[in-house]
Amino acid sequence: MATVHVVGAGLAGLACAVRASAAGRSVVVWERAPQAGGRCRSYHDRAVDTEIDNGNHLLMSGNRATPGFLADIGATDRLVGPRVARFPMLDLASGRRFTIAPNAGPVPWWVFRPGRRLPGSRPWHYLRAARVALAGPRKTVGQMVPETDPLYRGFWEPLTWAVMNLEPERASAMLLGRVLRETFGKGAAACRPLIARRSLADTFITPALETLARRGVDVRFGRRLRGLSMAHGPVTTLDFGDHVEPLERGDQVVLAVPPTIAADLLPGQPVPEEGVPIVNAHFRLPAPAELPEGSPILGLLGGAAHWLFLRGDIASVTVSAADGLVDRPAEDLADLLWRxxxxxxxxxxxxxPPHRIVKEKRATFTQTPANVARRPGPRTAVPNLLLAGDWTDTRLPATIEGSIRSGNAAASAAQH
Ligand SMILES: Cc1cc2nc3c(=O)[nH]c(=O)nc-3n(C[C@H](O)[C@H](O)[C@H](O)COP(=O)(O)OP(=O)(O)OC[C@H]3O[C@@H](n4cnc5c(N)ncnc54)[C@H](O)[C@@H]3O)c2cc1C
Incomplete structure (x- = not known):
């Protein structure tokens, strides 16, 4: 039987392998690292003496591909969140707390309720969201929402950092707009914040690997693809240095690796630039704590940290678009973010308290309009070679939902 060779066991590669194996294909996964998960992974950390994620990951209940993936791997109950869509926020500079609370249905009645919208804002200030939702490919968020907009500091800037991992002045308005359409544009049911129940590995990675093992899929770790040979047509061998894998007629290859690695393996393939960092700090509290309204997350304004996640006695904060912080010593960052x-x-x-700083230097590709235009679809000029990854043209920002959609798209393309 022809085999689908998936290179890269991040979420895109795992989603592709799960989908292709469910369709009865023979699948082999090749992964450079000793473990799966890529940028979405967990491990036991000695400093805080518990399992931590490489970074806080927030999902939204409006996601479509992620629930499908979790159902396929039997992990639907492992993504958790409040029953209502509420985003508690704290302005660290003024001490003011408020909550963004969308209502049910697509008409945003909540903007007419002073207690549910941002302090100092008026209903008409939210009209810009409709324009961003329909933004064209060349616009940045900053071009559509000036810094003088009353919602800039309290809504647009934190939203753009969180979703796009970039400042509004550079971030593609079209990509952010698509997220708005799939979440806020559909009302509260699509806006519930969701997080992994125990860890990213427990929710996404371990159940995916168990599912693949049950289906007889071979996942080979410590195998870095170094080259592909193509004799004027399809890929014929995969070169892993100490091992060369010959391909049979009908075999397909899915490169589910980051963009720079895909470009090295496939010279001439346009890819977006990558390299925007995210910094996370994990703190072990002396006792379990709770956030307002029992929320698992708290948005922070006016400080260095952007979002606080709480899981029992582990408090973790995220700094997105962290170019200005990522090169500072970990101890400085710990002091700064603990404050x-x-x-x-x-x-x-x-x-x-005991802590760990995790720096992900290449957390996402640089999601500017110019880079978004460079995202390829799953097909390449090579007939049996497909691409997957959050950087491919998923029509979404670089997110878990986007990477799973890309893996699904590559698996469908491999079927035809
Ligand atoms: C700190 C941080 C916070 C984030 N926060 C969020 C969030 O809140 N919400 C959200 O939805 N998303 C978030 N993301 C983004 C999300 O993690 C990614 O979109 C997703 O994990 C990307 O998956 P992927 O499979 O496309 O790529 P990757 O995870 O990068 O997978 C690529 C895999 O290919 C392997 N590989 C590379 N080269 C080779 C080779 N030559 N041979 C074999 N294997 C190779 C790598 O080891 C890796 O396992 C965050 C990311 C980071 C880093």
Whole structure:
């Protein structure tokens, strides 16, 4: 039987392998690292003495491909969140707290309720969201929402950092607009914030690997693809250095690797530039804590940290678009970010607890309009070679939902 060779066991590669094996294809997965998950992984950390994620990951209930993937791997109950769509926010500079709370249905009645919208804003300030939702490919968020907009600091800037991992001045308005259409544009049911129940590995990676094992899919770790040979047509061998894998007639290859690696393996293939960092800090609290309204997340304004996630006694904060911070020493970052966490938890004088700083230097591709235009679809000029990854043209930002959609698209293309 012809085989689908999936290179890369991040979420895109795993989704592709799960989909292709469900369709009865013979599948082999090749992964450079000793473990699966790529940019969405977990491990036991000695400093905080528990399992942590490489970074906080937030999903939205409006996602479509992610629930399908979780159902395929029997992990539907492992993505959790509040029953209502509420985003508690804290302005660290002024101490003011407020909650963004969309209502049911696509008509945003909540903007007419002063208690549900941002302090100081008026209903008509939200009209810009409709324009961003329909933005064309050349516009940045900053071109559509000026810094003087009353919602800029409290809504557009944190939203753009969180979704696009880029500042509004550079981020593609079209991509952010698509997320708005699939979430806020559909009302509260599509806007519930969701997080992994215990860890990213527990929700996404371990059940995917178990599903693949049950289906007889061979996942080979520690195998870095170094080259492909193509004799004037399809790929004929995969070169892993110490091992060359010959391909049979009808075999297909899905490159589910980051964009720069795809471009090295396939010279001439246009790819978007990558390299926007995210910094995460994990703190082990002396005792379990709770956020307002029992929310698993708290948006932070006016400090260095952007979002606080709480899981029992582990408080983790994210700094997106962290170019200005990523090269600072970890201990400086721990001091800086702990100040924000301590204030958010109402313990401003608490000493720095055990902690871990995780720097992901290439967390996402640089999601500017120019780079978005360089995203390829799943098919390449080589007949049996397909692409997957959050950087391919998923029509969404570089997210879990996007990477799973890309894996599904590559698996469908491999069927035809
Ligand atoms: C800190 C951080 C926070 C994030 N926050 C969010 C969030 O809140 N919400 C959200 O939805 N998304 C978030 N994301 C994005 C999300 O993690 C990614 O979109 C997703 O994990 C990308 O999956 P992927 O499979 O496309 O790529 P990757 O995870 O990069 O997978 C590529 C795989 O290919 C392997 N590989 C590379 N080269 C080779 C080779 N030559 N041979 C074999 N294997 C190779 C790699 O080891 C890796 O396992 C975040 C990412 C980071 C880093």
């Amino acid at each position: 924000d966490v301590a204030r958010a938890l109402g313990k401003a004088d608490a000493p720095l």
